[in-house]
Structure formats: C-alpha cells, structure tokens
Amino acid sequence: AQKVTQAQTEISVVEKEDVTLDCVYETRDTTYYLFWYKQPPSGELVFLIRRNSFDEQNEISGRYSWNFQKSTSSFNFTITASQVVDSAVYFCALSHTGTASKLTFGTGTRLQVTL
Amino acid sequence: DTGVSQDPRHKITKRGQNVTFRCDPISEHNRLYWYRQTLGQGPEFLTYFQNEAQLEKSRLLSDRFSAERPKGSFSTLEIQRTEQGDSAMYLCASSFSGVDEAFFGQGTRLTVV
Numbered sequence: 001a002q003k004v005t006q007a008q009t010e011i012s013v014v015e016k017e018d019v020t021l022d023c024v025y026e027t028r029d030t031t032y033y034l035f036w037y038k039q040p041p042s043g044e045l046v047f048l049i050r051r052n053s054f055d056e057q058n059e060i061s062g063r064y065s066w067n068f069q070k071s072t073s074s075f076n077f078t079i080t081a082s083q084v085v086d087s088a089v090y091f092c093a094l095s096h097t098g099t100a101s102k103l104t105f106g107t108g109t110r111l112q113v114t115l
Numbered sequence: 116d117t118g119v120s121q122d123p124r125h126k127i128t129k130r131g132q133n134v135t136f137r138c139d140p141i142s143e144h145n146r147l148y149w150y151r152q153t154l155g156q157g158p159e160f161l162t163y164f165q166n167e168a169q170l171e172k173s174r175l176l177s178d179r180f181s182a183e184r185p186k187g188s189f190s191t192l193e194i195q196r197t198e199q200g201d202s203a204m205y206l207c208a209s210s211f212s213g214v215d216e217a218f219f220g221q222g223t224r225l226t227v228v
Contacts, residue, residue: 004157042221045158050216100163104160105158
C-alpha cells in the first residue's frame with residue numbers, strides 16, 4: 001500500500017520568509033513518481049512538479065525548490081521569499097505511474113502568507 | 116479552450132436523490148480522471164478513462180457510482196441514491212497520456228442533506 005504523510009497541517013509565515021513543506025512517503029514499488037500540487041481557494045489543483053524514483057537530483061524553479069531524499073523517503077518543498085499569492089493548500093502525491101492516474105495524496109499543508 | 120470545465124460548481128441534494136456531474140476536458144486530451152475530496156483531506160482517485168474506455172476504477176467507486184465518457188470527449192459521473200457520506204468535492208482532470216501534467220477543473224461541490 002502507498003501512503004503520503006504531510007505532518008504540517010497549517011503553516012503561517014510573514015511575506016519574504018522562506019518556508020519548507022514536508023512530505024514523507026511509503027511505497028513498496030521500486031519505480032514510483034512523486035508530485036506536488038497547489039490548491040488555491042478557487043479549488044483547482046495546479047501541478048507544480050513530478051519526479052521519478054531514479055532521479056534524486058534537487059530541482060529549482062524560480063522561488064520554488066524541491067529536495068528528494070530516498071534514504072529518508074522524503075520529498076520536501078521550499079518556497080523562498082514567500083509572497084501572499086503563495087497562500088494555498090499544498091499537496092504531495094505518489095503514484096506508481098507517471099501520470100495522474102491513481103495518485104495517492106497526502107492530507108495537505110495549508111500555507112498562509114501574511115504581509 | 117480555457118481549461119477543464121465542470122458543471123455544476125455546486126449541488127445540494129436530498130438524501131436518496133440521484134445526481135449527475137459533467138466534466139469537459141481540455142480539447143484533445145485523451146485521458147480523463149475523476150477524484151473525490153472531502154473536507155480537510157487530499158483527493159482520492161475514483162476512476163480514469165483513456166478516450167472512451169474506462170481503464171481503472173477505485174474500490175471507492177461503489178455500485179451507486181457510474182462514470183461514462185461516451186465519445187471520448189466529455190464525461191459524466193452519476194451517483195444514485197445519494198447518502199450524506201457522498202458529500203464532497205468531485206474533481207475532474209485531463210491530460211495527454213504519458214505526459215506529466217494533469218490539468219484539474221475547479222470541481223463540483225456536492226452537499227447531501
């Protein structure tokens with residue numbers, strides 16, 4: 001069985017602070033894919049990143065960066081210099097396929113960025 | 116094409132009634148997915164289609180639930196004899212098969228009273 005744990009239910013930061021969202025996963029598959037999605041108040045899930053289990057290279061995209069560590073089964077997400085527009089619920093997800101079929105989501109972390 | 120469209124956005128129904136939701140995917144996306152999200156939880160996979168073929172169904176999809184994608188374009192999700200436990204946000208997504216990114220709609224929020 002697959003499981004994704006996002007232990008942080010809610011995080012509040014002041015604008016321009018850096019913030020890291022934690023994600024720990026469990027799977028017996030040797031090949032798997034990890035995702036991060038953002039869910040703003042409007043409701044739609046916005047894809048942020050996909051990584052496969054063979055690629056542990058960290059990734060940076062603008063203010064966003066991801067740290068994948070197989071040794072600790074973690075796929076953490078850092079927002080640098082947070083902005084109010086980053087306020088949303090962020091979900092980490094796991095799948096044995098590379099697509100959006102049968103994604104196992106965590107319970108999400110609500111990020112509140114204030115001025 | 117502005118994205119995945121779901122209709123209605125909100126639905127309130129009495130327990131025992133049938134409801135049907137519609138999802139219009141992004142044009143030319145051959146994969147379509149349905150997920151359900153209850154308050155404070157992450158989405159849970161229900162089913163997905165490749166073109167008109169329903170390739171996989173979750174155990175969450177009880178006999179009261181049926182999904183169709185008759186012409187490989189839009190899809191409908193019907194819930195028969197609704198129960199209070201069916202209250203949730205129903206999300207639809209679409210993608211090209213084999214491509215990373217799935218685009219989600221804004222969902223249909225169902226409230227069963």
